[in-house]
Amino acid sequence: MNSLKNRLLLTIVGLSTALIAFAHPFYVSITSIDYNAKNKRIEISCRLFYDDLEVALKNQTGQKIDVINPKNKAVADSAISRYIQHNLKLAINNQNKNLKFVGYEIEEDVAWCYLEVQNINAVNKIEIVNQLLYRDFKSQSNIMHLKVNNIKKSTKLDNPKRTATFSF
Structure with missing residues (x-):
């Protein structure tokens, strides 16, 4: 009987630990940067x-912005644009670029x-500063x-690591 109680207790402790670990938030973003040679542009998507x-x-901004149902879409667009441009920087072939x-x-x-x-006529080198969400979430990770030219x-x-450099 004690063995059954011990197993049950261990199972409950194990499940509780698993639920706590599962409920623990994780902070990650994914940024894709693709060079479209045909259109001579860098295309960026941030998830x-x-x-x-x-x-x-x-x-x-000091104000709540509902990105799903914004009261004013232009205000939401502007705030998101400023936020990303402040926290994501690109230099292509040693030249800083405006996003x-x-x-x-x-x-x-x-x-x-x-x-x-x-x-963008050609890409030999991309230097990136990516600090999206770093100020707000200390455990933030940003995957890029x-x-x-078909090289991934x-x-x-x-x-706090913010920079990465890629050569092609």
């Missing part, structure tokens, strides 16, 4: 959990944010995937 993005926007915000969309619990850099490269930056 952020929308609730994490809302926290970051509130901390940056143009194209827009965003919500898919389930994720905000897909789209940006681009035009007039790049594709240039990836890396992961864990807060």
Whole structure:
């Protein structure tokens, strides 16, 4: 009988530990950077959990911005654009580039944010500063995937590491 009680107790402790571990939040974003040689542009998509993005926007702007159902879509677009441009920087072939915000969309619990850099004739080197959500989540990790001329490269930056350089 004691053996059965011990097994039951161990099972309950094990399940409780698993539930706590499962419920523990994780903070990750995924940024894809693709060079479109035909159109001579860099196409960027950032995948952020929308609730994490809302926290970051509130901390940056001081106001709550509902990205799913914004009261004013232009205000939400502007805030997201400023936030990403402040926290994601690109240098192509040793030249700093301005990111143009194209827009965003919500898919389930994720905000897909789209940006681009035009007039890129060739890509030999990309230097990236990616500190998306770092200020708001100390355990944030940012995964980056790049594709240039059918060459794929990836890396992961864990807060506080912000920079990565890729050569093609």
